[in-house]
Amino acid sequence: MTKMCDFLETFLMQVSGALAEVRIADSDIRKWAGFMANWEFYNSTALRIAQKYQDRELSYEVCDRLMNDLWSGVLTGLGESNATELPEPFYGIYEAFDAGEYHRKTDISDDPIADFTDPMIFELLRRHRL
Template identity: 30%
Template sequence: MKAAHIIDELKTFYKEGVEYRSLERHLTEEDVERWRNACGCSRSQLFDEIAKGLALGYNASELLFDFCDMVVNDLASPVTNTSGPKPQIFWEVYSAFDAGEYYHGDNRDEDPVEVYTRPMIARVVELLATGPVNQPAALDQ
């Protein structure tokens, strides 16, 4: 199972224009385990691969901020409840979307998504392209 397939499935949960509280479905621990079993990877690898897909899709303007933000917020609980190595890429992506959720220093003249999230995600994507995390992904099998 590829990260793109998981993101496509997530698009059926987190629909454009539907507020978080009004969603009919959110991702569950059962979803996480199903995806992990399908890809044959660790939970940490799964979370990093989903985060990579979100970062790449958002950076290419293929995914909206609200969609990505809802996904990382709902993944935070399963990630936190995972033992073993922590998914570093996931937390970088989570932090980027979290930074776009609020005004910084009460500066209402700037859009936090454009000032914080977009450049943070661009940096993650740059590191993915050039850094040691740019390895064959378990989900691309």
């Protein structure tokens, strides 16, 4: 578990100063998780991303991009394994960031990050006592 928890910290240190361009490749996931369907890796990494977002250590844009990259890895993992269920809480955190990607009002006067992402992340972290 420690190796997986270290992934995000190490990855972010490697790309410090370039967070706007940071991407997680499948090769990064394989290196740290061992295999693409390692749900424990996705869950622990997603919880760390959510906590860093809530603590304002990472921006919404960076977290959303990281979660989208990890989602691609989950889809690869589903294809390589016999898994039939998505990892939780990973998927809930992915959905929380996804909810901030689009406006619901046609005049875009709403704030989907404040209205959806922030409360969803707060609740998910509360449930997981982080």
